[in-house]
């Protein structure tokens with residue numbers, strides 16, 4: 001009901017802005033996500049769209065409620081939106097603002113120029129149809145310029161050229177503001193529609209003229225559901241945005257975040273997380289969209305990422321999000337925690353009651369499937385020092401070479417909370433909570449759940465075996481018999497070198513000549529804050545529902 005009132009208010013204010021020729025399309029049910037496809041350095045001079053499912057295109061704009069308001073349409077099935085500066089259609093085939101950018105020597109002389117002839121009218125044109133009829137009489141195009149319909153023709157590169165043509169037909173030479181866009185028939189300079197509503201109004205293309213067909217559109221080698229918005233941020237190149245129904249967006253990206261063959265309830269838990277992600281993301285706000293298509297936000301491959309199972313997961317959780325005390329929850333997730341998730345304050349320093357860390361009995365039940373479960377990494381003392389000493393020094397501390405490394409405290413869920421390094425001067429360098437988890441990156445560890453075993457202690461000196469190689473002690477020395485059997489050495493073994501020399505090895509009295517080896521065995525993969533994807537897999541396999549999974553990993557949240 002509230003939405004209906006807003007719609008009417010919007011309609012009234014837009015009538016004042018635009019005159020009576022603009023009308024509204026039904027707003028999509030579950031809200032639109034604005035996904036940035038081309039922006040920043042990747043913003044375009046011109047963008048090609050072609051129908052994949054559905055035919056034709058409608059043109060209009062989205063209001064603040066993200067409802068689409070239609071202004072114009074075409075039955076063409078391949079269109080290009082270009083900024084209203086001079087652009088050339090190249091052999092790429094794309095539109096470029098510079099002829100010279102086609103460096104292979106073959107250039108197109110097909111230009112969409114930025115100067116046009118505006119036809120005189122006896123009375124104001126009141127609709128797209130009126131403007132179209134008049135424009136067609138001179139092979140021109142309808143244009144919507146700051147709320148007024150115009151009939152225009154031509155696309156000249158210079159004002160002078162346009163003036164000569166205008167004089168011949170009795171029209172006026174016009175351009176647009178830096179926020180204008182023209183829609184052309186792809187591969188031609190034939191303008192189908194031009195829109196210039198200033199900075200506040202961006203062209204939105206709604207593919208398909210028949211509402212009974214769910215539209216799919218080709219753009220840059222992929223297919224997309226939904227609409228396309230073209231923004232000229234600060235009057236620059238075109239920022240291309242896919243305005244897509246939230247549940248279609250979720251269906252398209254689920255297979256990127258989790259294999260679509262996973263249990264349905266795990267996919268549904270992930271679908272809710274994807275919606276919350278959009279709710280919380282703000283980094284692209286100034287560019288005019290919610291999320292980008294890259295891993296930076298959530299990798300979004302368009303229709304190609306969607307299949308029956310992801311569509312089912314999206315549909316069965318349609319519109320659902322996770323909330324904590326009325327705020328959208330920050331539903332962080334990762335592959336695996338190795339047995340316990342972690343309180344966010346120990347990982348990133350922030351604090352949320354529902355990101356508190358839970359002991360996780362589920363992953364272990366499917367541990368054979370989980371990558372990096374019981375993963376071993378080794379560092380020699382020198383390798384460890386090469387990573388840690390510069391790191392401590394980069395923080396402004398005068399730290400000598402690191403000679404010892406141990407875990408001094410675990411969190412309640414069993415992850416590493418505190419680490420202590422010792423340098424050659426005996427000085428201790430403690431790292432705790434966020435400091436300790438930051439070392440995951442410094443050392444390249446897979447998770448914050450691990451043990452450290454130090455071998456090669458040299459307290460008793462080392463045994464020289466040959467040519468300077470050493471054994472730290474005789475404890476780990478084995479003999480292999482001719483039949484392949486292995487036996488640990490005991491007593492006072494002798495060493496026989498390759499040249500037959502026989503001697504009784506003895507520790508090289510107390511000097512530190514042995515090579516220290518740190519063996520780190522880790523469990524899990526990722527930051528361990530929030531939901532474990534493999535844990536969700538295991539819980540779903542045990543019959544838990546998606547909301548049970550989410551409430552286990554984010555205690556205290558509500559789903560609605």
Ligand SMILES: [Zn+2]
Nearest residue numbers: 291292296297
């Ligand atoms: Zn992003």
